[in-house]
Amino acid sequence: MQQHCRDVPIANLLGFGFTDGRHFAQVCWRPFYIRWGRAIWQKLRALLQLPVPSQYIRTPSNYFLRTGYVILDYIEPTTGQMLSATWKSHSNDTERRRNLFRGLSRLVLSVSRIPLPRIGSWCCHEDGSITLSNRPLTCGVIILENDGAPRVMEEKKTYSCVMYPTY
Template structure:
C-alpha cells in the first residue's frame, strides 16, 4: 500500500456538455434523448462488469504500481457515516468472498447509526419502528438474496451514478462520468439501472411504478 494518499484528477473543458441534472426534469420524457442516455449508461455498466471479480471490494494501488482488490467496498454512504462519527466496523482491508457477510455488515452499519448518531431517533415510537425494521430485514435477508450468486460473480460498478455526475451533450449522449472513487465490486444481483431513471424516489417504486422499473 502507498504510505500517502493520492488523487487522480482530470478537467472537463468541453463547452458542448453539461450535467444531466440540468436538463433531466425538462427533457426526460423525450424518447430520442432517453434512448441515447440509456445506450450510453448501458455501455458503461456492461464494460465495467465485463470481467467478473473474485471478491467484494475496491481496487488499491500498491507501492509497486500494481492494482489489487484488497480494500473494503467503499461507497459514498459508508464514507458519509464515518464522516459523521458513526463506527461502521468495516476495516479498510476487509473484503468479502460471499455476499451474505457484506449484506449483514451493511445492516449492522444502520444499527451503529442508531446507537451513535444523536439525532437518529426522534422519539420512542420512532426508535422501536427503526429497530423493528432492521430486525425484519435481517430475518428476511435470505428471501431477498439469491443463493446462486452468494459466492459470486462479483461485478465492478459505479455506486454514485446520479445525474449530476453524468455529463452529456445536447442529445444526451454520455460524454463524461465523474466521482469515480466510489466504484467497487459488488454482488451480481445488485447490478441494475439507477432507480432515478424512473423519475421517482426509491420509496415511490411500488405497484405499477416498480413494474416499469423492472421492465
C-alpha cells in the first residue's frame, strides 16, 4: 500500500508480528550489512522476475508473544483524530459526513487501480515477500471459524471469479 498507493494517507508501518513467533520490521532499522544484502537480494529477484521481498525483514526476538501485533507511527493530534473519537459528536454534521464518504471513496478508487490477478488474501512469507496466495478472508469468516464453524474454503487457494449461488 505504501509503495503503490502514495495518495492514500496511512500511518507508517514500522513492524508487525504473528502468533507463531515471527516478527518483521522495516529493513531500514537493521544494521548496514543486512540492509545492503537485502538490497542485492531484491535486485536479483527482480531480475529473475520472482516475487520481490517487501521492505520488511524477519527480525530475531527473545520474546514470544501469543498474539499478533502491528507497530505504527504515532499520529499527532494536530495531524488528525481517530474517527472513533469524534464520531459521536459530529455524526449528524452533513458536511463532515460528506467529507468522510468522499475520502473513503477516493481511498477505494486509489486501491482498486492496482489490478490483482485473483481473489484472495495476502500472505507474508519467511523471506519477507508478500503474495496473494490464500483464500479470501473477511472479519466475519474469521469470527465464525474461531467460534467453531466449519471451514468452507480451502487454505492456500485463490479464486478467478466470484460465484453467486442460484436459488
